[in-house]
Amino acid sequence: xxxxxxxxxxxxxxxxxxxxxxxxxxxxxxxxxxxxxxxxxxxxxxxxxxxxxxxxxxxxxxxxxxxxxxxxxxxxxxxxxxxxxxxxxxxxxxxxxxxxxxxxxxxxxxxxxxxxxxxxxxxxxxxxxxxxxxxxxxxxxxxxxxxxxxxxxxxxxxxxxxxxxxxxxxxxxxxxxxxxxxxxxxxxxxxxxxxxxxxxxxxxxxxxxxxx
Amino acid sequence: xxxxxxxxxxxxxxxxxxxxxxxxxxxxxxxxxxxxxxxxxxxxxxxxxxxxxxxxxxxxxxxxxxxxxxxxxxxxxxxxxxxxxxxxxxxxxxxxxxxxxxxxxxxxxxxxxxxxxxxxxxxxxxxxxxxxxxxxxxxxxxxxxxxxxxxxxxxxxxxxxxxxxxxxxxxxxxxxxxxxxxxxxxxxxxxxxxxxxxxxxxxxxxxxxxxx
Numbered sequence: 001x002x003x004x005x006x007x008x009x010x011x012x013x014x015x016x017x018x019x020x021x022x023x024x025x026x027x028x029x030x031x032x033x034x035x036x037x038x039x040x041x042x043x044x045x046x047x048x049x050x051x052x053x054x055x056x057x058x059x060x061x062x063x064x065x066x067x068x069x070x071x072x073x074x075x076x077x078x079x080x081x082x083x084x085x086x087x088x089x090x091x092x093x094x095x096x097x098x099x100x101x102x103x104x105x106x107x108x109x110x111x112x113x114x115x116x117x118x119x120x121x122x123x124x125x126x127x128x129x130x131x132x133x134x135x136x137x138x139x140x141x142x143x144x145x146x147x148x149x150x151x152x153x154x155x156x157x158x159x160x161x162x163x164x165x166x167x168x169x170x171x172x173x174x175x176x177x178x179x180x181x182x183x184x185x186x187x188x189x190x191x192x193x194x195x196x197x198x199x200x201x202x203x204x205x206x207x208x209x210x211x212x
Numbered sequence: 213x214x215x216x217x218x219x220x221x222x223x224x225x226x227x228x229x230x231x232x233x234x235x236x237x238x239x240x241x242x243x244x245x246x247x248x249x250x251x252x253x254x255x256x257x258x259x260x261x262x263x264x265x266x267x268x269x270x271x272x273x274x275x276x277x278x279x280x281x282x283x284x285x286x287x288x289x290x291x292x293x294x295x296x297x298x299x300x301x302x303x304x305x306x307x308x309x310x311x312x313x314x315x316x317x318x319x320x321x322x323x324x325x326x327x328x329x330x331x332x333x334x335x336x337x338x339x340x341x342x343x344x345x346x347x348x349x350x351x352x353x354x355x356x357x358x359x360x361x362x363x364x365x366x367x368x369x370x371x372x373x374x375x376x377x378x379x380x381x382x383x384x385x386x387x388x389x390x391x392x393x394x395x396x397x398x399x400x401x402x403x404x405x406x407x408x409x410x411x412x413x414x415x416x417x418x419x420x421x422x423x424x
Binding site: 173195197202 | 406409416421
């Protein structure tokens with residue numbers, strides 16, 4: 001059976017997204033400097049050859065350990081699960097060929113038919129909770145791994161359920177001062193993790209934790 | 213002029229101290245498991261030869277990069293600054309020879325004469341704010357560095373003042389779920405940091421940030 005994993009960027013003060021990065025201010029990244037903050041957090045990805053090629057950013061890019069990690073993350077994923085907020089932001093931002101290439105289960109109260117995108121991504125809207133989404137993801141992943149893509153609240157739900165096997169965090173040296181925290185509402189039900197490996201780069205410290 | 217630095221242990225979810233670790237429950241470490249959580253966070257220190265020798269824990273211990281870091285942290289410090297809460301917990305916990313061996317400036321509203329301990333530690337009780345404590349610490353440090361020892365609120369005050377030159381964090385793979393967060397009440401006034409070095413150990417990831 002596939003692993004359940006998380007792979008995200010995190011600010012040094014523990015935020016996945018800065019304050020002001022919401023649908024209302026999506027077209028005004030200067031609002032509370034959310035665009036600049038987000039750019040600092042995600043800078044490490046934009047440099048990577050794998051990412052640049054997949055999003056059509058053009059030639060070039062780094063090809064080291066971080067690039068390999070991005071490729072592995074994509075290739076191991078048989079299904080994705082995400083929260084409503086991440087989906088809504090993506091819906092207006094992703095290219096037509098949404099960058100998942102797997103079934104994606106969206107946790108939402110909205111009832112909606114599956115949304116099929118070119119390139120193998122189909123969004124399914126799950127109204128009956130995170131357990132159900134995980135079951136559906138497992139059923140469709142063909143033994144490959146399940147990525148809890150985000151946002152913070154969705155990840156928290158799976159941490160609390162104790163089903164997250166691997167937690168990969170790119171810890172960037174930026175302070176957001178506010179926003180969506182990764183670690184809220186977690187308690188002793190969360191499995192204990194141990195450090196599996198660390199990749200040290202100038203842009204971020206890539207921490208990988210696995211269940212102890 | 214000496215640097216202002218922080219060197220602390222931090223849980224993966226960003227807490228310096230777990231919920232329940234307070235004066236009221238100091239003698240009941242089973243309360244909310246604060247003792248076990250704290251022990252996991254601080255486990256990396258207890259193994260080190262330098263720490264064991266200085267606190268009279270006996271022979272043996274590790275002598276690698278982390279041991280060197282502990283020695284350097286102690287030797288570079290010409291003065292310490294701490295909050296009232298940290299002091300009050302230490303006052304009932306430190307051995308008679310308090311483990312600082314420098315002047316220590318305690319941020320407090322309490323008026324109290326300096327408290328002289330054997331071994332070169334004298335606690336001064338500062339009633340007129342963190343700027344004043346820093347001035348006094350600089351005046352007494354003889355050009356050596358100033359350590360903001362803790363707790364979280366004291367560190368936050370100096371981060372907000374923009375005077376912290378170096379931030380050393382031992383990030384342990386433990387989730388506290390609650391307690392005293394390091395990064396609260398920080399905002400854009402905080403200087404930007406860059407990653408200076410990372411030491412990867414099984415117990416903790418030792419992150420060192422310096423002003424960008």
